[in-house]
Amino acid sequence: MKGNILGFDAEANAGAISGYDGQRYDFVTMDWHGERRPQHGDIVDFVPNGQRATSIYVIEPEYVAPSFAQFYLSPRGRISRSQYWLRFFLPVFVISLILDLVASAGGHGLKLLPSLFQLAILWPGIAVLIKRIHDRNKSGALVWALYAPFILTLVFAIAAILAVVAQSSGAASALGVMAGVFGVAVLVVGIWFFIEFGCMRGTIGVNAYGPDPVR
Secondary structure, three states, rough: OEEEEEEOOOOOEEEEEEEOOOOOOEEEEEEEEEEOOOOOOOEEEEEEEOOOOEEEEOOOOOOOOOOHHHHHHHHOOOHHHHHHHHHHHHHHHHHHHHHHHHHHOHHHHHHOOHHHHHHHHHHHHHHHHHHHHHHHOOOHHHHHHHHHHHHHHHHHHHHHHHHOOOOOOOHHHHHHHHHHHHHHHHHHHHHHHHHHHHHHOOOOOOOOEEEOOOO
């Protein structure tokens, strides 16, 4: 019989299932056959024995690979490490390299191409990173830990340049220090993001953001 996990108490090692027959079934940890703990809403297949559920197996929903638009524009769902590196980072790196070469060899009108491309991929880069964060079962809002100090670095750097133009050396020095501080923060957070979201395997099985993209 199939059903949904109503809840699971890890301390009591017991939980409950709402069967598709409309009945409630209790279970204990020894009845659970899964690689992770039961979670509310999990779809399971089990053998009813009176009011108890035995031989419980979680039914993992099938992962559907995102379309081109969903992959690059939507922050919803999960993607694996290989999807991130092969479908986003590698194409962006190659295109950026080609545009840099074209800009270097071309006329003045082509020199804006690399900057325009970086502007065009700003949102896709954020959306893809959020999905990678989701794969680690973390909130996509964590992306601000990287982008907030980056934005502040730019703001203080621009303000420092304006202060130099205005011949205000004291303000330029203070603003430059602030830009440096946030720049270091970007570097530290960037290393953490590279390790956590670029190198580490996502949650095994379903998490709060969808099915496991690795099969």
